Amino acid sequence: MTSNNYDAIIIGGGHNGLVAAAYLARAGKKVVVLERRHIVGGAAVTEEIFPGYKFTEFSYVVSLLRPEIIRDLELPKHGLKILPLPSTFTPMENGDYLASWDDHDLTRREIYRHSPLDAEAYDEYARVMARAAKAIKPIINLIPPDPSSLHPRDLFNLLKLGQYAASLSEKELYMIAKLVTQSSADMLEEWFETDALKGTKAASGIIGTFLGPRSPGTAYVLLHHYMGEIDGAFRAWGFAKGGSGGVSGAIANAARALGVEIRVNSPVKQVKVKNGRAAGVVLENGDEIDSKVVLSAADPKRTFIQFVEPKHFPDEFVTAIQNFRVRGSSGKVNIALSRLPRFTALPDEPALYRGAVSISPSIDYIERAYDDAKYGQISRRPYLDMIFPSMIDPDMAPPGQHVLSCFVQYAPYDVEGGWDDEKRNQLGEAVISTIEQYAPDIRECIVGMQVISPKDIEAIAGITGGNIFHGELLLHQIFFLRPVPQWADFRTPLKGYYFGASGAHPGGGVMGAAGMLAAKEMLKDGF
């Protein structure tokens, strides 16, 4: 007999929703998670699209998952294993390659081969970025204060932020000022001369945005990706055992162990509002569930425009949400392989297949890919970030066979003519023919292929616009501006209704921070 009365309802069983649910249950609350699909995980799911081959369907690497969440929810006990992703390999257009490892000396030797100056700059750059990340990181766990508000909570948080800013050295402040205003191309050109190095670094500055490496503000996105690298032992990018579904699975297990009820196949139609307060939800099937509070872990558009009638919000707020940029710019191609393809540039070194393979030979290459997308086209030669999950976790594919996960950018949500099977084929073909330039035998290895456009991300994972961060990490959409000014503290203009997902501070990347912080704010308010 399932109850229809809870302390808290969580809309959306993605990793943030599950994290929030677990934290609330941990504080003794009776919590239900309502998930639209038949499985939990949202964009962090693993599915066997072809029997025996496990695809980490959307998100595919972990680095930003907050270590305190792993500790608080005892995720390792519930199955979480983050396996190392020890290298990055960038094949170059001239047949050479650039590689980097988690070993400092090996990496220096390799970059030295291309440029002795870059080999040193690489170290210094890593340190500067790590310092900037270290300087900015405390902000991630801070509730963004509204600088215009006189509310004691905002004043207190503003004071904390001020104290924090004052603790930074002048050099650090200048560095941060530069990072938030520069384009990643401009910044990287100050450091390096090797095209493949600049291209590969620049790539992390455009992921999930509808910007090119020469667009201002992309240097910050680059830094965002460095956040995961400064927690000592936790520093590196990793691949979760079982794919990203392994992360969601562990959080779901932890949540269940804490007493959370998870209902799949339960799409929410609307949030019930009683006396100006959120009071529960109505499901698509008409069922009603009551609760004292509701947290939406969906994207901002769904949270504020679809689930709640606009009349419950101030006009300005609704307009601001409408203006929130969620332009999906990337897709995913998951491939089942009968064997590993052979990258011609790659020396005979199977170890490199355990790391990432980046198709990012230069900044110009990526900027050109962006040029196509700017005018509504799929990049003819897209940026690809590939991993072979089965090389990291052998259980991802039948023995001797493999899976390949290709993140592909740019694939604009608003592609000219709209997304259909033909466009999807075009995206798949752009990816395969791009890989083919470096691994000519790729086609021979393909057993099955899944092409995911931003439209599919929207349809399957339920993210409006198909943006992997639920909203671009642009400077005007982060911190106290995320999702909209004055409402960055996980509360909403509707009492009892909270918002804690990637579209909230501090943004996406399978961090779980938004879910955790939102839960903590809800508990502070009491219910």
Add this chain to the structure above:
Amino acid sequence: MFNLKTTPFHERTSVLCQPQNWRKWAGYFVAGSYEHTLDSEYWAIRNAAALIDVTPLIKYIIKGKDAAALLHRVTTRDIYKMKVEQVYYTGWCDDEGKMIDDGTVSRLDDSTFRLTAAEPNLRWLTMNAVGMDVSITEVTDEIATLSFQGPNTRKVLNLVCEKPVDELKYFRLMTNAIKGAQVTISRTGYTGDLGYEIWMDNNDALKVWDTLMEAGADYGIAPVGILAMDMARVEAGLFMLDVDYTSTTHAWIEAQKSSPFELGLDWTVALDKPGYFVGRRALEREKKEGSAWKMVGLEVDWDGMERVYKQVGLPPQIPGMAVRASLPVMVGNVQVGYASTSSWSPLLKKYIALAHLQRPYYELGTAVRMEITVEHHRQHAPAKVVKLPFYEPEWKKR
């Protein structure tokens, strides 16, 4: 297979390295030791002739009309005073007067210098060379280097070199030939003993190695790894980057940085030299105001240590090698500094350490206590601040 480099001596050293304890050094593998215990390697340095492969030492050739000007600007020494075939030991600093790295500068001819460094410095040198007529070329991978250390080394070199080395003075260099192989020999080293460093083309590496090993056989020559050298360098009061101090380029916080004065390098800071050099203003200020820290030698009082061990019924037990672990140094119950490398000195029969102490505890003769671990418990052994180096044989400079 991707792997680190091996040196041009690897064909010989790999056969000799019994314990297979290869150590990483600046992107190379070198032998940690050649025998299973360090004793005979250490004594080869102090009593005979030790042949040490130091090829990974990072080396730059700095050449051009402004080569001297660049090094004058970057280092703390007065390079304009330097004569051809002279060698300077020096540190170099950032503009806050904190150490980036240290090494030797050799003036090969009027406009050509060789700089050695522990870490890559090409970027820093290039940044400082803007507008100068100078080329900076890293030659680490092209120039093989042997450190030949110990009281018998001069005799062995005289047997194999085209020109005798008797006249080669401390911190000078000469060009020479060994069995037809052109070499540069400098009277330098990292052991504080009589010693030479031999610089040669990679292609001549094995010939030089074989010739020295053969001629040195009657003089107690032994291949020696970097672990025994580590003990000798502590006795010589010589510090090591990343062990005894942190480069400003690696430091996370200000407190991790050190000035040359704090490392006891006062004698290398030529504040009287003409013109600007990097860090000048900060170093002038520190000179005037005094340093907050100083690297000193600590000598543990053996009887005092024995008493601490005696409480648990043990004789003193310390590792027979240099230990690169930070050990707190106390006065009363207050920590006043830390030892960064400590070592047993087989020659002095003392437990010694390089330590960083705060003012005023760094004065000679100050009584302190250094942490020791006795049967899993932290204890403190009495020690006193002594002058560096701990050991300086009269033949080192003669």
